[in-house]
Amino acid sequence: MNVLNFDSRQCGRVRRQLDAYLSNELLVETTSEVLKHLESCEACSNELESRVRLREALQRAVGRHLPPERLREAIHQRLRSAQPRFLGGFHTATWALALASMALVVVAGQQWLRVQRARQLVASALKRGVADHLHCAIQAHNYPEVASPPVQLRKKLGPQYAGLLAVVQEKLSGFQVLEAHICSVPDSKRKYVHFIVRGQGTILSVILTRREGESFPVGRFVEAAASSGVDLYKAKPEGTSVAGFETNDYFGFVASDLGQDEMVHLAASLVPALRNALSGRVGTEKAAARAFLIASVCGGLGPSY
Amino acid sequence: MPEPPVPQEIRDDDILLALEKVPVEFRGVVLMADVEEFSYKEIAEALKIPLGTVMSRLSRGRKPLRKELAEVARLYGIRPGSEREGKR
Numbered sequence: 001m002n003v004l005n006f007d008s009r010q011c012g013r014v015r016r017q018l019d020a021y022l023s024n025e026l027l028v029e030t031t032s033e034v035l036k037h038l039e040s041c042e043a044c045s046n047e048l049e050s051r052v053r054l055r056e057a058l059q060r061a062v063g064r065h066l067p068p069e070r071l072r073e074a075i076h077q078r079l080r081s082a083q084p085r086f087l088g089g090f091h092t093a094t095w096a097l098a099l100a101s102m103a104l105v106v107v108a109g110q111q112w113l114r115v116q117r118a119r120q121l122v123a124s125a126l127k128r129g130v131a132d133h134l135h136c137a138i139q140a141h142n143y144p145e146v147a148s149p150p151v152q153l154r155k156k157l158g159p160q161y162a163g164l165l166a167v168v169q170e171k172l173s174g175f176q177v178l179e180a181h182i183c184s185v186p187d188s189k190r191k192y193v194h195f196i197v198r199g200q201g202t203i204l205s206v207i208l209t210r211r212e213g214e215s216f217p218v219g220r221f222v223e224a225a226a227s228s229g230v231d232l233y234k235a236k237p238e239g240t241s242v243a244g245f246e247t248n249d250y251f252g253f254v255a256s257d258l259g260q261d262e263m264v265h266l267a268a269s270l271v272p273a274l275r276n277a278l279s280g281r282v283g284t285e286k287a288a289a290r291a292f293l294i295a296s297v298c299g300g301l302g303p304s305y
Numbered sequence: 306m307p308e309p310p311v312p313q314e315i316r317d318d319d320i321l322l323a324l325e326k327v328p329v330e331f332r333g334v335v336l337m338a339d340v341e342e343f344s345y346k347e348i349a350e351a352l353k354i355p356l357g358t359v360m361s362r363l364s365r366g367r368k369p370l371r372k373e374l375a376e377v378a379r380l381y382g383i384r385p386g387s388e389r390e391g392k393r
Binding site: 020051053054055060062063 | 315317320324
């Protein structure tokens with residue numbers, strides 16, 4: 001590793017892009033270039049860590065010292081003052097009011113953006129699980145009537161996911177795993193780890209797919225059910241009940257034509273064990289601690305399938 | 306020369322004091338992007354300013370924030386950065 005190259009042109013270029021990289025604003029190609037450079041440049045990696053620390057500290061400090069209630073109060077005061085401009089000529093003495101005024105744009109003016117984005121994120125994530133369930137299990141009927149031998153299913157899953165088979169079988173009491181494989185849906189490169197099980201008179205899918213920078217939003221905007229220490233998101237698009245959850249690197253779904261509450265119940269029993277199994281695998285999958293840091297900071301820029 | 310690294314231990318007071326010194330028109334954009342985590346495009350739409358202006362304001366807001374915190378670290382005698390950074 002060359003620690004003397006921090007002032008090279010390449011380092012300078014990468015450093016100018018680090019904040020955009022952390023904000024997930026770079027093109028895929030540029031992100032790859034940045035990641036490649038970070039792998040070989042300790043100085044720039046340290047710079048990235050430094051900026052991560054700053055961003056986390058900023059979020060923490062603002063969150064602690066400007067709680068939402070106070071923010072809202074300040075904003076309402078601001079609204080009552082009927083001040084048309086909030087940028088030009090704004091000379092408040094306190095940082096708190098300055099923050100509140102700037103956040104006026106966020107909360108009072110563009111709150112709908114967050115709500116809309118949260119709902120879209122949840123809906124689009126849950127629909128992915130339903131799409132794979134409907135396409136692969138229901139329409140294509142990609143499962144045998146008699147369960148495939150576990151050894152065959154583990155082979156289909158590959159070494160990365162073979163260990164999850166036992167988890168699914170154990171946690172879904174009353175269901176039998178008929179099929180397990182890696183699949184995709186038309187017009188998408190996204191890969192799904194798909195377990196097709198039968199029980200309670202129906203076919204049910206347990207599906208995992210890698211998060212690619214997305215996440216279920218946390219907050220009151222989504223329908224969430226806290227269970228087993230995790231949030232479960234539920235919906236019923238296209239007549240299919242689905243419960244969704246997320247792990248460090250994956251979205252997970254349990255989908256079938258059973259009721260939504262039943263999906264939530266089954267997902268709740270699966271999630272802790274799946275998370276443990278996945279975290280163990282991820283820990284060995286990523287060779288470098290720095291790469292892991294970068295991936296976690298950037299919300300799932302892990303290796304693709 | 307590379308920018309001085311942000312200290313390992315950052316107190317809330319340090320952050321808020323540093324934030325206060327960032328010009329308000331840049332501060333707001335930094336908060337929207339780095340705290341509220343709005344995309345650059347969303348910020349541009351919300352503030353009705355060009356995307357390039359958002360990026361410019363972010364750059365001009367983030368840089369003094371880092372500089373202020375590095376200065377705080379120096380005043381308090383906090384050794385900025387990690388051991389690896391010390392090798393520079």
